Amino acid sequence: MAQPTVGILHPGSMGAAVAACAAANAADVLWCEAGRSPASAARAEQAGLTPVPTLPQLLDRSDIVISLCPPAAAEALARDVAAARFDRVYVEANAISPARAQRIAALLAPDTTVVDGGVVGSPPVRGKTPSLYLSGPVPATESIEALFAGTAVRTVVLGREVGKASxxxxxxxxxxxxxxxxxxxxxxxxxxxxxxxxxxxxxxxxxxxxxxxxxxxxxxxxxxxxxxxxxxxxxxxxxxxxxxxxxxxxxxxxxxxxxxxxxxxxxxxxxxxxxxxxx
Missing domain, CATH: 1.10.1040.10 (N-(1-d-carboxylethyl)-l-norvaline Dehydrogenase; domain 2)
Structure with missing residues (x-):
């Protein structure tokens, strides 16, 4: 199977470190420059991520999109993704309630395959090994397991129900x-x-x-x-x-x-x- 292209939304301290781990098994890892701070740009550069100017361009090129942002922004970001009719795998990995994760899955349906995710632990740098818990459709969770295989991010699948990981x-x-x-x-x-x-x-x-x-x-x-x-x-x-x-x-x-x-x-x-x- 060909290596996927991954989009990260957005390269904060956790997002950039997780994206850097994903790069080990990805063809490319993209981030969107629009509206991001110089600090985000510096983290993305340090992590070796590839910049793209706009969210639609990132979505058009990505096989897997990972959302790691402040909880309050998660739903608005998902609406932007839904508006672009993204039709591949979206990992909702924010610290949000199960009900919000389910609302986001419904918002992105039917075009997008949504995997619920939850990161427990510190960013995967300097020997830290966080766990990324996953729940959602089997083919999609398997693709995320493969993406982080052999990296500092340990993946654990909890089942098929969106909301379990959250x-x-x-x-x-x-x-x-x-x-x-x-x-x-x-x-x-x-x-x-x-x-x-x-x-x-x-x-x-x-x-x-x-x-x-x-x-x-x-x-x-x-x-x-x-x-x-x-x-x-x-x-x-x-x-x-x-x-x-x-x-x-x-x-x-x-x-x-x-x-x-x-x-x-x-x-x-x-x-x-x-x-x-x-x-």
Missing amino acids: ALKLSYASFQKTSRVLVALAVGMAREHGVDQELIEVAARRTDSYLSEPGYIAKTASRAWRWGPELDEAADALEAAGLPPEMLRAAASTLARWNDAKDAQELTLTDALDRLAQP
Whole structure:
């Protein structure tokens, strides 16, 4: 079978790294320059991706399109793809609720074969090996497995039902990301009373607790602009399942206090806690 041409929407930190892995088994990996930032262009160049000027050109040349964008943009992006009547494989790999994944699949039907995807783990760089969970039609999921065979992206097929991969992604994210928010609040409260070091010493006796990793608070702050919308999606999924969504909505609201720290690489623990207390 000939190697496919792949389109990535869009080369953020995760998208560019995943696309670079796909390049090992693809004829070419394309990205669309229209409307993208200089930072996106730099990531795409570093990943060895091929630029195309417009979305219709990317869709016309691609056998597989992978959507990896902020959750709030996923549906609008799918509408643009649907308007172009893309008729090959579309991997909806964003951190969105199962219901939204199903809406996107319906939006793209009947022209497009939709595979639901969910990435669990960090971008596949510097030895990191995230898992890409997949659910959808068998021939299409097999093509995605082949695309990432032998790369740092591990693929796991969960079945044929669109929504399963999104459900697993958000189930994990709801625990992992909310736990990090709770750590920030706990350390922030302890610092206010001058007992933050003592709290960290207590937590150090429980090495399986996120509370023993206060240094991660700064990373949480720099990623809050992405994590907050993920937790809102997870809250929607909880509500749809008849489960209480309030805890995740509160965590998303807390993360919003850090929205101006987007991708800040030099943020310290002190800076992050200061921004949390005085947004």
